[in-house]
Amino acid sequence: MRVRGIRKSFGSIEALRGVDLDLWPGECLGLVGDNAAGKSTFTKILAGTYLPDAGTIELDGKEIAYSGPAEARGYGVEMVYQDLSLCDTIDVAGNLYLGREISKGPFLDKAAMQRGAHEMLRKLEIRIPNTALKVAQLSGGQRQSIAIARSAAFDPNVLILDEPTSALAVAEVEAVLALINRLKAKGVAVVLITHRLQDLFRVCDRIAVMYEGTKVAERAIAETNLEDIVRLIVGEGHR
Amino acid sequence: MTLYTERQSGSRLRDFFESHAHVLSIAVFLIACCALFTSINDVFLSPGNLLNLLRQAAPTLIVAVAMTFVITTGGIDLSVGSIIALVNASAALLLRAGWDWPVVSVLMLMLGAVIGLFQGYFVAYQRIPAFIVTLAGLSAIRGIALVLTGGFSILIPPGLFLSIGRGTLFGIPSPALMGLAVALIGFIVLNFTVYGRHVCAVGANAEAARRVGIPARRVVASVYVWSGVAAALAALVVAARLGSGSSNAAVGTELDVIAAVVLGGTSLMGGRGTIVGTVMGALTISVISNGLILSKIDAFYTQIVTGAIILIAIWVNTRIFDQVGSVRRKS
Numbered sequence: 001m002r003v004r005g006i007r008k009s010f011g012s013i014e015a016l017r018g019v020d021l022d023l024w025p026g027e028c029l030g031l032v033g034d035n036a037a038g039k040s041t042f043t044k045i046l047a048g049t050y051l052p053d054a055g056t057i058e059l060d061g062k063e064i065a066y067s068g069p070a071e072a073r074g075y076g077v078e079m080v081y082q083d084l085s086l087c088d089t090i091d092v093a094g095n096l097y098l099g100r101e102i103s104k105g106p107f108l109d110k111a112a113m114q115r116g117a118h119e120m121l122r123k124l125e126i127r128i129p130n131t132a133l134k135v136a137q138l139s140g141g142q143r144q145s146i147a148i149a150r151s152a153a154f155d156p157n158v159l160i161l162d163e164p165t166s167a168l169a170v171a172e173v174e175a176v177l178a179l180i181n182r183l184k185a186k187g188v189a190v191v192l193i194t195h196r197l198q199d200l201f202r203v204c205d206r207i208a209v210m211y212e213g214t215k216v217a218e219r220a221i222a223e224t225n226l227e228d229i230v231r232l233i234v235g236e237g238h239r
Numbered sequence: 240m241t242l243y244t245e246r247q248s249g250s251r252l253r254d255f256f257e258s259h260a261h262v263l264s265i266a267v268f269l270i271a272c273c274a275l276f277t278s279i280n281d282v283f284l285s286p287g288n289l290l291n292l293l294r295q296a297a298p299t300l301i302v303a304v305a306m307t308f309v310i311t312t313g314g315i316d317l318s319v320g321s322i323i324a325l326v327n328a329s330a331a332l333l334l335r336a337g338w339d340w341p342v343v344s345v346l347m348l349m350l351g352a353v354i355g356l357f358q359g360y361f362v363a364y365q366r367i368p369a370f371i372v373t374l375a376g377l378s379a380i381r382g383i384a385l386v387l388t389g390g391f392s393i394l395i396p397p398g399l400f401l402s403i404g405r406g407t408l409f410g411i412p413s414p415a416l417m418g419l420a421v422a423l424i425g426f427i428v429l430n431f432t433v434y435g436r437h438v439c440a441v442g443a444n445a446e447a448a449r450r451v452g453i454p455a456r457r458v459v460a461s462v463y464v465w466s467g468v469a470a471a472l473a474a475l476v477v478a479a480r481l482g483s484g485s486s487n488a489a490v491g492t493e494l495d496v497i498a499a500v501v502l503g504g505t506s507l508m509g510g511r512g513t514i515v516g517t518v519m520g521a522l523t524i525s526v527i528s529n530g531l532i533l534s535k536i537d538a539f540y541t542q543i544v545t546g547a548i549i550l551i552a553i554w555v556n557t558r559i560f561d562q563v564g565s566v567r568r569k570s
Contacts, residue, residue, distance in 0.1 A: 049450055070452030085447035087440045089510035098440055099451030106432045134258075150451075 001077075001158055001189060006045055006055035015041045017213040018055070023158060023189040028180055030200040031193045032233055033210035039193050040082060042210070043160045046191070047079035048072030059157070070099070076157030080164050084147040088136035092128055093117035095135050096150050120153040125175050140167035152179060159183060160191045165199065177203050197226055211235055261504025262516045268552055269523045276530030283533050290412055294480070296525035297414035298323070298473035299492065300518065303499040304425035305469035307517045308462040310500050311429070312442040313509025314362060314369035316463060318376030319470040319496055322354055323489035325384040326474035331393040331484020340400035348471045354380065355467020359460030369463075377493065384486035392485040395478060404479030414476045421469065426514040438462065442509030498549050499524050523552070 001023040008016040016038045023029060033039050044050045046057070048069040056063055059075055066072045086095050093113045094101075102109040102116065117131040126145045128138070135143060144167050151159060161180075165173045173196075180190050180203045192204060200207055201221060209217040209232040217232045276283040302319050309316045326347045333343045354376070361372045395401065406413040429435040440448040441458050449455045473492075478484050501507060502523055503516025527548055531541045 047450075068452075069450045070454075073452050079450075081450065085444065085450050087443035087447055087510065089443045089506075090436070090439055094436060098448070099453050101433045101436055103433050106434065108431055108433055108436055110431075 001046075002058040002061075003046065004056050004058075006042065006057075007053045008041055008045060008050060009053055015213055016045075016052075019210070019213075019215050021208060021215065023191065025157070025187045025189050026184050027206065028184055028190040028192055028204045030204035030207040031191055031210065032195075032197070032200065032207060032229065034233055034235075037210040038213040039210055040162055043079060043162055043191060043193060044081075046072075046158070047077055047160055049079075049081075073099070076155070077160070078151035078154065078156035078158070079160040080144075080147050080151050080162060082162045082166075084143055086135045086143055086147060089134060091134055092131040092138070092146060095146055096120055096131075096153065098150070100154070120149055124149050124152060124179055126172075141169055141172055144168055145172060148176060148179070152183060156188055158189045158191070160193075162193045163195070164192070165194060165196060173199070197229060200229070201226070209233055262513055262519070264555070265503055265516055265519045265523065265552070268555075269519050269526065272523060272526050272530065276526065276533060279530070280533040280535075283530060288529070288533070290410075290415070292522075292525050292529050293415035293418070294412040295529065296521055297412070297418035298476050298489075299495050299499055299524065300418040300521040301421045301473045301476070302466065302469050302492070302496045303503075303517045303521045304421050304514060305462075305466040306496050306500050307425065307503075307505050307512045307514055308429065308438055309369075309466050310497075310505050310507060311438050311509060311512030312459050312462050313445070314459065314462065315373065315497065315507075316358070316369065316466045317373040317493050317497075318354075318358065318380055319466060319473075320489045320492035320494075321377050321380035321384070322351055322467055322470035323474040323477060323492060324486050325354075325380050325387075326350055326471045327478045327488040328384045328388045328393065328484045328486050330475060330478050331395050332387060334395050334398075334400060335393060340398060343400070344403075344475055347475060348468055351467040351469070351471025351474075352464050353467070355464040356460065358467070359463030362463060363456040363459035373463075381486060388484070388486045390486060392483050392487075394483050397482075401479050401482055404476050404481070414480065417472070417476065421472070422514060422518050425517075429512060429514055434458075434461075439510055439512065442512075444510070495524055496521075502549060502552055524549075 003019065003021045006016050006019045007014070019038070019042055021029075031039050031043070041050060045052045048066045048071060051067075058064065064075060066075070087098065090098070093110075093116070096117045097113045102112045114131055121128055121131070126149055128142055128146070135146065138146070144164065148161070148164055165176055168176065177199060180192065183190055184203075192200070194200065204221055206221065207219050207224065207229060208215055209219075209229065211233070216235075219228065273283070282288055302323075306316060306319065329350065330343055330347050333346070334340060358372050358376050361367045362369045402413065404414055408416055429438065437448065437453050437458050440453055441455050445455055448458075474488070477488055499520035500517050501520070503513055503518070503520030505512040505516060524545070527545055528541060531544055532538070536544070
């Protein structure tokens with residue numbers, strides 16, 4: 001995936017001022033930056049939730065322009081949103097299959113979705129006791145796990161994770177990091193946004209740093225260290 | 240030594256009570272109302288009165304089923320009473336002009352759909368709050384009915400049409416059968432179809448629904464079409480029962496309908512709807528007004544008592560639900 005010159009304004013605020021980025025299959029890119037640096041806006045454009053004001057997105061060398069998140073999903077671009085985007089009043093299985101329900105004609109195949117949900121969670125090593133529970137009854141970490149499972153389970157080409165580990169317990173963070181490594185091995189391009197810099201060094205191959213709506217630096221993981229990244233984030237690196 | 244044990248999953252019966260607390264409590268309330276009115280006047284339980292009660296409840300029930308969908312998406316439709324009046328008056332005018340009743344019926348259902356589509360467009364695609372759009376509809380649509388009829392009641396010539404409201408099948412009034420059929424369809428659609436799932440999803444979290452590729456705006460617009468069609472069907476039932484059409488028909492029906500839906504346990508915040516609850520809510524409202532008449536309470540007091548009972552019922556319902564369910568909502 002190749003992204004060039006993405007711009008996006010909200011009113012008078014220029015959220016993104018021309019961002020370029022390349023993603024390769026089987027690679028994890030860490031995206032870091034201060035608050036309001038434009039990380040979430042940028043990834044939402046990749047996922048089709050926002051439409052860019054300018055710039056191009058290419059997938060496998062072909063330029064694509066999507067009109068909404070459904071189309072991005074069609075190209076295999078999946079995203080875990082910071083707010084998780086779950087429906088509280090629908091059960092776990094229903095949320096996992098939201099937007100691509102298994103159906104017989106117009107009717108939901110609830111049994112198949114429950115079975116599929118069990119299988120999905122088992123493969124990703126996520127422990128949810130009962131997939132018929134409403135999402136509102138689950139803990140923050142469990143909800144986050146479900147949002148991750150939903151995006152990872154349907155063989156994406158590009159997976160964007162916006163703060164996926166913020167509410168997770170130690171074991172669950174480990175599971176997510178292991179999941180990222182497994183997806184990489186399958187050839188998925190992963191974008192990881194996180195404030196836990198130590199995680200970046202465990203799964204990422206490259207780190208891109210954003211500052212005030214621009215990409216200020218890109219470092220291969222082998223040629224950088226924690227202090228360097230921190231310096232780049234707060235903006236001392238290029239002063 | 241530390242022992243690692245798994246949490247036991249709770250009793251299934253308790254889970255069942257918790258997840259159906261709303262519907263169960265309205266069921267208990269409905270039975271209590273029936274018992275109370277029976278003890279005051281034993282005519283209440285006579286088959287004749289019960290069938291009459293079903294016949295009267297039918298228009299409210301038909302609209303309330305569609306309203307359940309609207310409220311489940313987090314919207315509201317205040318214009319249903321006015322749509323009933325307009326369709327009711329238009330149907331009477333056309334029938335008096337000598338049109339065939341099947342043609343008139345189909346045209347009227349289409350009129351309801353068009354009005355619903357018009358309002359749904361403004362709610363879904365222009366992002367105007369449903370309350371405002373349908374409040375405007377409430378005023379304007381009844382206004383059209385007044386213009387058409389000049390404010391007079393229009394007599395429908397006797398014919399087969401009247402059997403929609405007055406006929407019986409196996410001894411059960413046809414409006415009641417229609418109401419139950421609509422409720423059954425609504426129940427199946429809301430609980431067992433992909434469309435029903437999308438209605439819940441849009442109501443629970445519209446942005447999430449859009450992000451996973453559900454055509455959120457089309458779903459929102461569609462529920463107003465259903466409420467328009469349901470209101471038109473109710474209008475035909477009312478017109479056939481009374482044998483006349485009037486621009487003053489169904490004043491305040493929207494409030495009965497919304498009360499029935501909310502009484503049944505559908506959340507006004509959206510995302511959670513129950514057709515079984517709505518059926519019982521609509522029956523409760525009819526039972527109360529019927530029972531008060533049989534109890535020989537002055538008709539002027541009926542409205543006060545109905546309002547008070549609705550508030551108390553929903554209050555009790557909320558308290559029970561908060562204690563038992565304590566479902567966390569995302570802010």
